[in-house]
Amino acid sequence: MTDSAVGTRAETRRGGPEMVQLLTPEGERVKSPVSPDSPEQAEYDQIASELSTEDLRGMYRDMVLVRRVDAEATNLQRQGELGIWASLLGQEAAQIGSGRATREQDYVFPTYREHGVAWTRGVDPVTLLGLFRGASHGGWDPNAHNFQLYTIVIGSQTLHATGYAMGVQRDGTVGTGDPARDTAVIAYFGDGASAQGDVNEAFVYSSVFNAPMVFFCQNNQWAISEPNERQTRIPLYQRARGFGFPGVRVDGNDVIAVYAVTKAALDRARAGEGPTLIEAFTYRMGAHTTTDDPTRYRIAAEVEEWKLKDPIARLKAYLSRGGLADAEFFASVDADADDLAAHVRKACQEMPDPDPVTMFDHVYTEPHPQIDAERRWFAEYSESFADGAEEGAAAQEVAR
Amino acid sequence: MTDSAVGTRAETRRGGPEMVQLLTPEGERVKSPVSPDSPEQAEYDQIASELSTEDLRGMYRDMVLVRRVDAEATNLQRQGELGIWASLLGQEAAQIGSGRATREQDYVFPTYREHGVAWTRGVDPVTLLGLFRGASHGGWDPNAHNFQLYTIVIGSQTLHATGYAMGVQRDGTVGTGDPARDTAVIAYFGDGASAQGDVNEAFVYSSVFNAPMVFFCQNNQWAISEPNERQTRIPLYQRARGFGFPGVRVDGNDVIAVYAVTKAALDRARAGEGPTLIEAFTYRMGAHTTTDDPTRYRIAAEVEEWKLKDPIARLKAYLSRGGLADAEFFASVDADADDLAAHVRKACQEMPDPDPVTMFDHVYTEPHPQIDAERRWFAEYSESFADGAEEGAAAQEVAR
Amino acid sequence: MTTQKLSLAKGINAGLRAAMEAEPKVVVMGEDVGKLGGVFRITDGLQKDFGEDRVIDTPLAESGIIGTAIGLALRGYRPVCEIQFDGFIFPAYDQIVSQLAKMTYRAKGSVKMPVVIRVPFGGGIGAVEHHSESPEAYFAHTPGLRIVSCSNPTDGYWMIQQAIASDDPVMFFEPKRRYHEKAVEVDLDTPPGPLYSARVVREGEHVTVACYGPMVKTALEAAAAAAEEGKSLEVIDLRALSPIDWATLEASVLKTGRLVVVHEAPVVLGLGSEISARITEDCFYALEAPVLRVGGFSTPYPASRVEEEYLPDLDRILDAVDRSLAY
């Protein structure tokens, strides 16, 4: 018999004392237990204390809205409007907190689950739905919001992000001290993805070139059916140690802590101090995607336990207690969420299927005879059906 | 301008206080400065002190012999007998020390430079030469000496080793306490290879499955023309920290320390205590291969500096001082080396070229019609030349 | 004759089970193959019955899956690797073409590489990018690999066992969109033939249609439709893609004089190009028309809302048949 997983659930799954937390699950603002007198901790506290009421209310609103859209998308999938949906349920704080810490000029490299981050970058949720509906492979302009297309091959985007950050260095927009110019890059990936060669190569390149990178790992405890300890036997944030840059674990369900830790890391990157790995310790409350059945591999009690750490309830408690928001505010956010969801639903249902002939577009930027010939053939072939002339002249040319 | 390599030569290139050393460059037996009272250090000292005079003389002899064969191979390449040669000059201690620490049942996964390790496993140097001559791609039976074929695609073999170690676990030959059964696997790779995704995936798999692995990285400071700091900005042995298993840097030019550290790691692996990364801090005294010209990228002073740390001179000094060997012994070793070199030279020069038709052999284990047809065609086609009948009947069938 | 009613998915599952029972060195490995039974449930129940040592949920690293499988094979195991979807095989490409395919050659036959790589492949399931690809031709150019594809439950059950029994590496392409189609009675006693043999699945006179995997069903439908118009198609399920069973194919072409090759993969340098080239060489005087190819276009696999227009279907096959007959 083999001793095939020394990392036990307990070891790799508890947040542990090394986890930065600024808001308890009960919504109490605390000093994190991590070396409370360290300069890092002081910096996190400082960043958090600079958040205005408006900021905090904005965070709350963002989280509620993206959760609502997420639920709507799940419904839309059930009703056949989407082919599949990857829910972010439970990861709202990790995404909104980190997304809001980015500046306009920063660049974001998401996985397929970063709907919350997309929201903070101003990407219309309907655009995302197009991908899951099967109307596109993404198809948005990454440069419109400095938000790269969703990447499905896990880990690949971490190298793209690193290369982009190397470009930022070459542009001289790191460490100038000009807050409107200095640029950082943030790459999202999952706990599962951490095992991929590409991710580790991105660590190598980023550290060797001291690239302005933030690696943001959402450890949602699961990679489909595989628990986190199948990818690592020590806490994931410690991976960075092996590559010579700082790693930090943050409570991924604490939007304030996530914001603070991410902002500090982005600031470091922009200042030319190189990469940071952030492990946002969170939980995938739902299925991996709408096609997944988590009852096959995890127990309900685990989900229940994490419900107590809900990121939205936590901030809501804090806002209420501190008198930073009242029932009216919460009601208005709910109303906004409903409106947004209705808009998303409608836009999704009305989203036209692409004209099939467009599948030949943008394979290349420059003209390509093979594509042109196939497009022509296809157009004529399709037309032959429209005419009812199944064996028309179009069929002369072969499909090539 | 980018700050593209924060790791400076000084930082990544000095052995540093963390390096285990049991024999100084002057040949003095010392307690390593690494936490001298730690249990690890005690273990290394213990292992070293168990080495008999015969063992030490054997190590010396092995190093001299492999260096002599290596020089001969370089000559043979210059004389056109080999296509290329990858010299191990300077790395004798790293290879002999670690190779001698393996047990018969252990399994070794080398790169293309492990001629010294091969020697400790009983592989005839002439066999290795066949590869560099172009007479084979290796072609030895890995199971004859538990010494896998040379792997040229850097890093790949670390995954093979890990898989092999997973097999060892499944066979139940780990942690039984029976020294003749418990088995460890050792994978060699270079400092350059450490950047490859495969190597880091091997770290992931080995740690998660707690495989009986020793990762033996010969940091010879160079990957062709790229200095070590192009692959990492911290000492390489620290990479293991990121994956949750121990890493140790050993003076790679100190055969006793290498032996001790490797034996301790292999013992851990065999006992079921999982993987270890060893960084043998050494130096590639020669060119990358015979086709390389290191004067383009490194200064002579560096090589001179490392000459002072020569692994063979060091052990010789220790043996002489301690009266463990006398001039007669050293002379006999030199004579053996000359004999071996002469044998190797002769065998190389006499090595027949393979019969071209054998290129069709062993593509598959089981019969394959395509290969059979091509072999037939080739045989007939070749024969048509032999007969002078260039356009003979053989040419009927197409080359497929 | 013992039979069991099985879908393709269940057929492969049963075949895996049979192989694991027969040979303790068989291990199944891949992402989510354990408790979940794989995203397609092909390994369903195996971990429960054979344990975690023989059904291994691997870390999420495909190069690692194949690389460690090679090591396991060196140690005497017979790993059966699952790649979760066609589009995720590429991180393992180096280990497959440079290591797995070449190890036996490098070792002059002193080691064997009995590794099976299972790849659910092809489109038509409404999936997002990378989940609908047909990468078989990327591998068929590689000496040292063997490649097969099953199209029905009986082949699923038997071919997987034959692949596992092979001492050479075998890539095993499974048409994912056929996994859960109608179950059929599978003969559990007798394999339907050797692994590397094509099969005439419908006899005909006018045009030969060669296909494999998901396209076999489509081609058979096309043949049925053609029959109504008086055109008689001979449909060949290639089953083996490397090496191809040329004898069966050539016998058919010598009879019909016409050949259409169908696959989902892009036409350019797809299997069809090799088949066309070779058949034209071997049957030059017998061909009444050039070999025609029906396949994916020279675009990446498109968004799923238009995949039906991308994928070869009954009409596209019949169109090619008509073009062939028009020569």
Add this chain to the structure above:
Amino acid sequence: MTTQKLSLAKGINAGLRAAMEAEPKVVVMGEDVGKLGGVFRITDGLQKDFGEDRVIDTPLAESGIIGTAIGLALRGYRPVCEIQFDGFIFPAYDQIVSQLAKMTYRAKGSVKMPVVIRVPFGGGIGAVEHHSESPEAYFAHTPGLRIVSCSNPTDGYWMIQQAIASDDPVMFFEPKRRYHEKAVEVDLDTPPGPLYSARVVREGEHVTVACYGPMVKTALEAAAAAAEEGKSLEVIDLRALSPIDWATLEASVLKTGRLVVVHEAPVVLGLGSEISARITEDCFYALEAPVLRVGGFSTPYPASRVEEEYLPDLDRILDAVDRSLAY
């Protein structure tokens, strides 16, 4: 007309230099491309003159080279990546076929991927395993990539600049065994034609021989030998492998009625299979013989002491020509 006497290696080096001078966004990256100038010295002197920011010695990880090049391209750079040897491109396979090739499509044209991947390829240099391969066909099945190969110093100089100017990803295959052959006068003022065009390098009447990269010289030698026996070969340097310049090739085949395709890569599913299939479709009635293919065998590239028997040579080409003429 400004000319300079250049070998292929020097021609590509000069072309890289010209491209870097013309466009500051061009960066060269790869293993040992800096001080060493690459193991073949193709980037010799570039780091000295353009600095470490534009000539980047990368860590030893090929997936990282292409992956970071994609990111650099997203940021507006034009990376030119060197893969040290053909056999080491496979760790980057996923980044090439799943990311680089598809990014523009995925983004509906909103991003461009002006990335060039330089690959010294082919055998005949007496090297150890993995240093003599011809992997071009592994990529030519991939929509989204463009593939070219140069065969002479003038093309080396111009085609690399044209490839760098392209807004699509281009794989640039360089015949390493021709790097240091005889220098010729290269016209530095005028490119010899568009990038994606084949070139008739010798006119002839009886048989067309299509080839590229290292085989162009071999084919020309074969043509010279054939001429002595009264056989007139038309030799076409394809130059572009994806897309192929079919018009030039077809015009030749319509004239000669016979085609032999030559490459070092294995015949099975090599470029020759696509060329055979397509030409047979397009020129069916004009072909007097099937398209014949001369290439590597279905074995891994063998040990170098027998590589001369593996590689197509003058005799193997003439053998195929004779077989073609015998139809």
